[in-house]
Amino acid sequence: MMIDTKKKWGRASNACKESLSTLVGEQGMTLIELAVGAVVSMLVVAGAYAVLTSSQKSTHANDQIVETQQNVRIAMDLLSRDIKNAGFGWAGPVSGPSSTSCATPIVPLDKDPTGNDMGPDSIRLAVPIGSSIAPAWTLANAVMGKVKITGVTMSAGAVANMATEAGGSLNGSVVTIAGASTVTVTGVTPSGSTSILNFASTLLPAYPVGIPVYLLQCVTYSIGTTAAACGGVGPCLLRNGVSVADGVEDIQFAYACDGCVATVNSGVEDRMIDNQGGAAGFDQADFITNSQWALAPMTPDKIRLVQVTVVARQTDADLGLGEKQTTMALSSGPLQVSDHNHAQGLFVAGDLTTMNPPYTQYRRRILTRTVETRNQRS
Secondary structure, three states, rough: OOHHHHHHHHHHHHHHHHHHHHHHHHHOHHHHHHHHHHHHHHHHHHOOOHHHHHHHHHHHHHHHHHHHHHHHHHHHHHHHHHHHHHHOOOOEEOOOOOHOOOOOEEEEEEOOOOOOOOOOOOEEHHHHHHEOOOOOOOOOOOEEEEEEEEEEOOOOHHHHHHHHOOOOOOOOEEEEEOOOOEEEEEEEEEEEEEEEEEEEEEEEOOEEOOEEEEEEEEEEEEEEEEHHHHHHOOOEEOOOEEEEEOOEEEEEEEEEOOOOOOOOHHHOOOOOOOOOOOOOOOOHHHHOOOOOOOOOOOOHHHHHEEEEEEEEEOOOOOOOOOOOOOEEEOOOOOEOOOOHHHHOOOOOOOOOHHHHOOHHHOEEEEEEEEEOOOOOOO
């Protein structure tokens, strides 16, 4: 008996279609099911948004922590380097921009030399430049030594470059040969591809060709508070009026000296820090925070250690990690930095209460370092 397979498969196909149609019609989603699905989807999206927002704010906060840490270290490294090199072959005085002058290698500029500070300190330093500048500032001819001379020949291009660094003219500038001999330039004489630095007749030791020559400059470190001074958002650390580290709001200096107390070794230097606090041995009390440094024997040339404290803050306030745009309270209260209580004002009296955002909404980093003035000498 023959079976019609085409008819058999046709009947089966029709049966499947009818079953599928019935299944679709009976299993369609209800309004309640759609509402539940929408609610679940919204919860998933809201959760993802909350995680993304929290992650973004956390990343921003971490970036600011790193940036603040970098700023405080940059400021400390710059200050430490120049304090160490202050008075490099000192002959003084050394001029600086805007008619400033370093009458001594270190010029302390305490905010209030007679009492507790109401703001950041400043400092003025006579420091050498030239070791990393091209063309190299070196001697083109040897100096025989043991005879007075009135000039030295510099390598090609060095004098013109030195004049640029000095503000256009070297006349009256102080230069030092290898940090050992310091002279004041009286003029420049072209000599072929080289030039001669002229100075008053001076007895120099022997120097070979290639010895480096440095230009001494008076630099001033201070705190800038305005966007114009800082090239953006203040505050910042200024070096001769140029911003060199963002976010630095306070610098404080304390000084330890040798031979600045008349009752200690009769005021004679003995290579030991003078005891200022009375307790035996060297301690924090031997650092001086308030002094004019103008009356002998307490004069700047006696300074042997400088304790530097730098305070940097983040450039803008952090928002809470939630979805609300609420700023976080990051500082529990005003800082005490050396002899400066931030509650008594930062840059002007009352700044603590007038900051926007408020003082407590900035994260801060404090770094303190004691620097030896290894190159200060008369």
